[in-house]
Amino acid sequence: MRFHFFHRIRPRINGSLLYERNGYRTIRSRTVAAILGLWIILLSASCSEQINWIEYRGEHGQGHTSNALYPPLGLRWKLKLQENAEKAKAFNPPLFIDEVLYFGSTDGNFYALDVTTGYMKWIFKEPRDSINSVPFADEDTIYFGSNDYNVYAVDKETGEQKWSFNTGKTVQSLVLRYEDHVIFTSDTGATYFLNPEGQQEFSLPNPVWSHHTFQVYDGVVYWAPKGRQFGAYDIEKREFLWLVPVDVPYALWYSFPAVDEEAVYFASNFFKGMDSELNFYAMDRKTGRKLWQVSDQMDIGQKVPANRYTRFLDHVDLLDYMAPALYKDLVIFTAGDTKVRAFNKDDGDEVWETEFDYPTSSAPTIAGNRVYIGVQGSRVLTESGEFSEPARLVCLSAVDGSILWKMDVDGAILSAPIISGNQMMFGTDQNYFYVLEEVL
Secondary structure: OOEEEEOEEEEEEOOEEEEEOOOOOOOOOOHHHHHHHHHHHHOOOOOOOOOOEOOOOOHHHOOEEOOOOOOOEEEEEEEEOOOOOOOOOOOOOOEEEOOEEEEEOOOOOEEEEEOOOOOEEEEEOOOOOOOOOEOEEOOOEEEEEOOOOEEEEEEOOOOOEEEEEEOOOOOOOEOEEEOOEEEEEOOOOEEEEEOOOOOEEEEEEOOOOEEEOOEEEOOEEEEEEEOOEEEEEEOOOOEEEEEOOOOOOOOOEEOOOEEOOOEEEEEEEEEEOOEEEEEEEEEEOOOOOEEEEEEEEOOOOOOOOOOHHHHHHOOOOOOOOOOOEEEOOEEEEEOOOOEEEEEEOOOOOEEEEEEOOOOEOOOOEEEOOEEEEEEOOEEEEEOOEEEEEOEEEEEEEOOOOOEEEEEEEOOOEEEEEEEEOOEEEEEEOOOEEEEEEEOO
16 A cells, blocks of 8 residues: 555655665575475364455455454464575465465465465466565456566466566556456556456556555545555546645655545654654545544654664565554554554544554454454563563454453564454564464
8 A cells, every 4th residue: 555655765865865666675485495394284284164365455455354253363383484584574465265375475486375285286487586466366367466577367276377467667566356457556667457368458657656555446446646646546437536635745655545435544654853753544535535634653662772764664565554454433553653543433533542562563454353463572682691572463352452362473473464264374574474273
């Protein structure tokens, strides 16, 4: 928004801004070995009916599923995806459809893994570079982008290629099908609209944004790029309905938007000296009129190094950084600091705030009336040995923000967990992939 619109902006060099426009850091993958291990782990796993997760951050990007999931949660399986790899910066959510996980990898392959049997259903090996985009599935087809400049459509059952489309730029955005349009954005290239056969209908120039995410609601794209700005774009009329005001100095980050019938909810982050200012917004979905705005300072607490800019950079590879979640009359945000904030959707008044000793690491996912987030830990070497505070998965009440349950995990959770049936799935910065399930 990540479906963002964000230049990865580095410090000033000789008075100029240095932009790093392309790519995540590449992490060497040992996917084949991991798959063999996973086959052994999953062979005896139980089978239960699931609700498919086919859309990024759920319906309308609201970060919420009516599929209630109540703790305690137990470990179904856990897999080390990459041995001896550097700390991961991002783990884009997989798709989960009829007990099959669909996900891309930095090794250039796209996988379909049956979690009931542990067998690899298929592997698509055509891409020649990392796959960092967020995929999308319809009834028959999986769509995803690659750093080899292509977007691919493959058969969901067989993994056979249906078509590919070359953009001339890396594609690290959300790929989405809306009605008869396949929509995606290449990094500092263009936002493309293709037909289901992979033929271009039209495009919008995108000279600025990379790692772009967006939402489509009632035929309108939130957000579509227009130079340094972005806004609400009517697909049928092929015109912008309104644009988001982009202030000077420019915010370093604008989040993926959540949308309901009335409004668009999103957040931004920019720096004033050594302080990082967080802004949370609601705008009228049809007119772009600002309904409310709440500003706050990033609070990273006392447990981590006091460098807000560095803490910000730790999150910019996450497409859902600062993405909101909607629950009834609340909009709930994490911002990579120590706080989880819940505002009234109508007027922006704070309803509750929960603070931790360590910064949050993921956007929220809401299941029923439970909010699930990741919270960072730390590992410090002292004269008396190693002091370690584990990263955690934390469950809050969506109603009042009270902490209901928590679980230690190996590494900070990257991107919001996905939930299907009685299961939860997420990846961590220590290159582990988790599947949890209800135990009661």
